[in-house]
Amino acid sequence: MKQFYKEVIRTIEGDTGAIATIIFQSGSSPRGLGAQMLIRADGSAVGSVGGGRLEAEVMEAAQEVMEKGHPKRLEFHLTGQEVADSDMICGGEVEVLLEPLAPQFLDLFKGLLELLERDKRALLFTQLPPAPWGKVLLPERGSPVGTLPKERVEEIQALMEKHPELWQQQRPFSMSLKPGVHLFVEPISSEPTLYLFGGGHVAQQIAPLAKMVGFRVVVLDDRPDYANRDRFPVADDIVVEDFARVAERVPVEENSYLVIVTRGHMHDYTVLKQFLRSPARYIGMIGSRRKRDAIYRRLLEEGFSEEELARVHAPIGLDIGAETPEEIAVSVVAEMIKVRRSSHR
Numbered sequence: 001m002k003q004f005y006k007e008v009i010r011t012i013e014g015d016t017g018a019i020a021t022i023i024f025q026s027g028s029s030p031r032g033l034g035a036q037m038l039i040r041a042d043g044s045a046v047g048s049v050g051g052g053r054l055e056a057e058v059m060e061a062a063q064e065v066m067e068k069g070h071p072k073r074l075e076f077h078l079t080g081q082e083v084a085d086s087d088m089i090c091g092g093e094v095e096v097l098l099e100p101l102a103p104q105f106l107d108l109f110k111g112l113l114e115l116l117e118r119d120k121r122a123l124l125f126t127q128l129p130p131a132p133w134g135k136v137l138l139p140e141r142g143s144p145v146g147t148l149p150k151e152r153v154e155e156i157q158a159l160m161e162k163h164p165e166l167w168q169q170q171r172p173f174s175m176s177l178k179p180g181v182h183l184f185v186e187p188i189s190s191e192p193t194l195y196l197f198g199g200g201h202v203a204q205q206i207a208p209l210a211k212m213v214g215f216r217v218v219v220l221d222d223r224p225d226y227a228n229r230d231r232f233p234v235a236d237d238i239v240v241e242d243f244a245r246v247a248e249r250v251p252v253e254e255n256s257y258l259v260i261v262t263r264g265h266m267h268d269y270t271v272l273k274q275f276l277r278s279p280a281r282y283i284g285m286i287g288s289r290r291k292r293d294a295i296y297r298r299l300l301e302e303g304f305s306e307e308e309l310a311r312v313h314a315p316i317g318l319d320i321g322a323e324t325p326e327e328i329a330v331s332v333v334a335e336m337i338k339v340r341r342s343s344h345r
């Protein structure tokens with residue numbers, strides 16, 4: 001999402017544009033709640049809200065939104081004739097909010113990007129039409145920034161004090177602040193971090209694929225010849241460390257994904273043991289069931305429980321019959337996407 005918001009900022013600074021956001025979705029649809037697309041005045045776009053006829057109508061309506069400077073809500077019923085003409089036989093309903101990228105939002109989006117760069121959390125509130133349209137970015141720690149009136153921001157802050165559990169939301173949601181005032185809320189948080197333990201051939205294929213689908217990538221190995229920029233040009237960070245001490249170098253959080261693909265059973269065991277009780281969202285370990293069972297027996301003898309071991313994806317990856325490093329990478333990243341999306345439902 002960082003790149004998306006960078007493009008939003010560039011558009012506000014140099015041209016006119018609009019943002020399309022799915023604010024309601026039911027049944028089956030090509031994209032989920034919160035999916036976004038940036039549309040520029042020249043007709044170019046970044047992101048997607050579903051493709052086909054839906055997206056074509058959104059882009060057409062975006063020109064009017066840019067010209068008039070007012071938001072617009074579009075409803076789509078993805079059934080029957082409307083869908084058949086667009087190859088989008090989904091059978092669901094979607095509502096899209098189109099917002100012009102007004103200059104007064106520049107500070108808001110710059111603040112949003114800064115929070116992402118600093119791995120800070122925030123909620124972005126959009127007051128939906130027909131109420132007076134506006135937005136406010138509310139950091140978990142810090143001052144709000146946006147275009148909503150002070151009294152509305154104070155009402156939102158009071159609501160958050162009453163319901164602090166809303167900070168834990170990972171998926172966009174809608175809420176009514178009071179009769180006639182409806183808000184669409186987008187959780188803003190940093191990209192999930194993938195920690196790749198091992199710098200071999202499989203890791204080399206996983207890293208660019210994971211980066212492509214929105215993971216921050218950190219590679220760890222005890223060999224400088226394997227953990228280096230030449231082998232992993234897309235990695236956000238590279239750590240050379242003994243596997244027995246990697247826990248000292250890895251700040252595992254709930255948004256962390258751990259992929260253990262070292263060069264041997266003992267190294268896999270050493271890494272897994274350190275993170276089995278971590279809050280990581282995903283832990284996967286490469287290898288056969290025989291190897292997995294041998295490692296699990298040892299961990300059980302050392303006091304770990306069956307429940308703790310059950311959280312590990314081993315053998316790693318979705319079962320697609322993968323054999324080559326490239327195929328294994330596809331199965332692993334697909335499984336991480338599945339876990340990531342399941343946490344958003």
